Amino acid sequence: MPLLQTRKLTAFYGDFQALYGIDATLDAGEIIAIIGANGAGKSTFLKAITGLVRRPAGAVLLDGEPIGGKTAAEIVRRGVALVPEGRRLFHSLTVEENLLIGGHGRRSAGPWSLERVYSLFPALRDRRATSAPLLSGGQQQMTAIGRALMSNPRVLLCDEISLGLAPIVIADIYAALPQIRAEGTSVVLVEQDIVQAMKVADRVYCFQEGRLSLSGRPKELTREQIHRAYFGS
Amino acid sequence: MTDWLNALAQGVLLGGLYALFAAGLSLIFGVMRLVNLAHGDLIVLAAFVILFLAGKLGLDPFVAAMVSLPILFMVGYALQHVLLNRTLGRDLLPPLLVTFGLSIIIQNGLLEIFSADSQRLRSGSIETASFALGGGVAVGVVPVLTLLSAIAVIVVLNFVFYRTALGRAFRATSDDLEIAQLMGIDHRRIFATAMGLAFVVIAIAALYLGLRANFDPSIGPARLLYAFEAVIIGGLGSFWGTLAGGIILGLAQTVGAQFDPEWQILSGHLAFLLLLVFKPRGLFPRALD
Numbered sequence: 001m002p003l004l005q006t007r008k009l010t011a012f013y014g015d016f017q018a019l020y021g022i023d024a025t026l027d028a029g030e031i032i033a034i035i036g037a038n039g040a041g042k043s044t045f046l047k048a049i050t051g052l053v054r055r056p057a058g059a060v061l062l063d064g065e066p067i068g069g070k071t072a073a074e075i076v077r078r079g080v081a082l083v084p085e086g087r088r089l090f091h092s093l094t095v096e097e098n099l100l101i102g103g104h105g106r107r108s109a110g111p112w113s114l115e116r117v118y119s120l121f122p123a124l125r126d127r128r129a130t131s132a133p134l135l136s137g138g139q140q141q142m143t144a145i146g147r148a149l150m151s152n153p154r155v156l157l158c159d160e161i162s163l164g165l166a167p168i169v170i171a172d173i174y175a176a177l178p179q180i181r182a183e184g185t186s187v188v189l190v191e192q193d194i195v196q197a198m199k200v201a202d203r204v205y206c207f208q209e210g211r212l213s214l215s216g217r218p219k220e221l222t223r224e225q226i227h228r229a230y231f232g233s
Numbered sequence: 234m235t236d237w238l239n240a241l242a243q244g245v246l247l248g249g250l251y252a253l254f255a256a257g258l259s260l261i262f263g264v265m266r267l268v269n270l271a272h273g274d275l276i277v278l279a280a281f282v283i284l285f286l287a288g289k290l291g292l293d294p295f296v297a298a299m300v301s302l303p304i305l306f307m308v309g310y311a312l313q314h315v316l317l318n319r320t321l322g323r324d325l326l327p328p329l330l331v332t333f334g335l336s337i338i339i340q341n342g343l344l345e346i347f348s349a350d351s352q353r354l355r356s357g358s359i360e361t362a363s364f365a366l367g368g369g370v371a372v373g374v375v376p377v378l379t380l381l382s383a384i385a386v387i388v389v390l391n392f393v394f395y396r397t398a399l400g401r402a403f404r405a406t407s408d409d410l411e412i413a414q415l416m417g418i419d420h421r422r423i424f425a426t427a428m429g430l431a432f433v434v435i436a437i438a439a440l441y442l443g444l445r446a447n448f449d450p451s452i453g454p455a456r457l458l459y460a461f462e463a464v465i466i467g468g469l470g471s472f473w474g475t476l477a478g479g480i481i482l483g484l485a486q487t488v489g490a491q492f493d494p495e496w497q498i499l500s501g502h503l504a505f506l507l508l509l510v511f512k513p514r515g516l517f518p519r520a521l522d
């Protein structure tokens with residue numbers, strides 16, 4: 001049984017339909033990547049899983065159990081954490097407070113603690129008392145990932161974690177993903193940087209205008225297939 | 234000279250009362266961006282609750298206020314959970330309308346139950362006790378207790394906000410409600426807890442309101458105005474700013490009254506307007522948000 005599954009997932013912003021019947025799975029220990037152009041519905045897909053947008057109750061399953069009717073707070077407690085697009089750190093909190101608040105909805109004891117996050121991202125240790133807005137973009141992204149990990153999630157949803165960062169910083173952040181997986185956390189990556197996503201993902205889903213246009217293992221997909229699924233024919 | 238020193242001392246002490254009025258308002262606005270138009274009436278309501286408990290149980294008002302704290306915390310929690318949480322959203326109008334309606338209901342309910350007669354909390358000789366500061370200036374024990382209580386309230390609120398997990402959740406919810414929910418924070422319970430805490434501050438403010446002056450069901454809106462002015466002078470979201478705002482307002486009123494007693498209230502409002510002209514965000518704004 002997949003750890004996380006969506007079945008005919010639809011999502012709406014008011015009357016506007018952003019997703020059309022998405023079927024996707026995430027197995028325990030897997031990293032999957034969701035790619036697609038701007039407006040393809042990638043971020044909405046993550047928001048629908050976490051309960052931030054309206055979706056059918058039975059369309060999202062965790063361990064086979066429907067969670068589509070649960071609130072965002074309840075879904076976090078069940079072990080699904082989101083690293084939102086643009087980091088969205090709490091600006092009146094320090095780095096350490098941002099990390100601690102991430103543990104507010106902690107579902108159970110697990111591998112992630114302040115110490116473990118600092119060992120994953122050593123740059124944060126010296127800046128623990130710094131207000132979030134004063135951090136560099138890379139440090140903010142590390143804090144956002146650490147904050148999500150503090151809930152000891154089984155599923156980590158990452159929305160555009162490379163956006164606006166220097167290549168060397170992106171490399172540091174992507175280097176952390178295998179360590180996160182090694183601690184028993186499966187990862188869903190939403191990325192526009194296809195090359196980066198293909199390097200770490202076990203499987204890839206491509207979205208186009210709210211619909212699933214392609215899926216498969218990175219090595220099995222050709223450039224031509226991806227190009228067509230990404231931009232349309 | 235003595236008169237002026239006395240006016241300054243009384244102004245600072247009066248500022249303590251205004252800071253107590255304002256602290257609850259500042260707390261509620263700081264956490265949930267709710268402008269509570271019923272705040273002044275809730276202070277008057279709490280004063281009547283203390284009066285009722287003191288009368289029924291034969292308690293000193295200080296003891297009655299202590300007894301009222303858990304009761305009023307629960308009333309505040311329930312009010313937020315059952316009613317006010319439903320009004321919060323992107324539109325600012327519903328909470329304004331509902332708290333305005335609540336203000337009218339409280340005033341009329343109190344009129345119905347307690348009549349329009351002026352009331353006062355009686356606490357024996359402490360009401361008139363005073364001590365000399367030197368230079369011919371004497372201060373009352375109750376006004377000094379009011380200021381000390383205001384400082385204590387501000388210290389405790391700052392501790393809760395900046396040193397506890399609850400305070401982290403308050404600040405996170407205030408910063409970004411959507412992301413706070415993704416941290417597993419139930420914002421409805423956080424808001425209700427904040428309102429419960431505000432009601433505790435309201436009860437303390439009500440105790441000193443009733444000890445220092447007469448009160449009746451109609452005086453709530455004026456207390457709301459002083460609370461607003463103190464919060465805005467101090468800067469939204471800063472508790473120490475709220476204390477400073479209360480003291481500035483108190484000083485402006487007593488100094489104005491020193492020129493002419495009829496100027497007392499007006500000079501407070503003028504000081505507020507002047508400060509708005511030169512520091513529109515108040516003296517100690519929390520953040521540029």
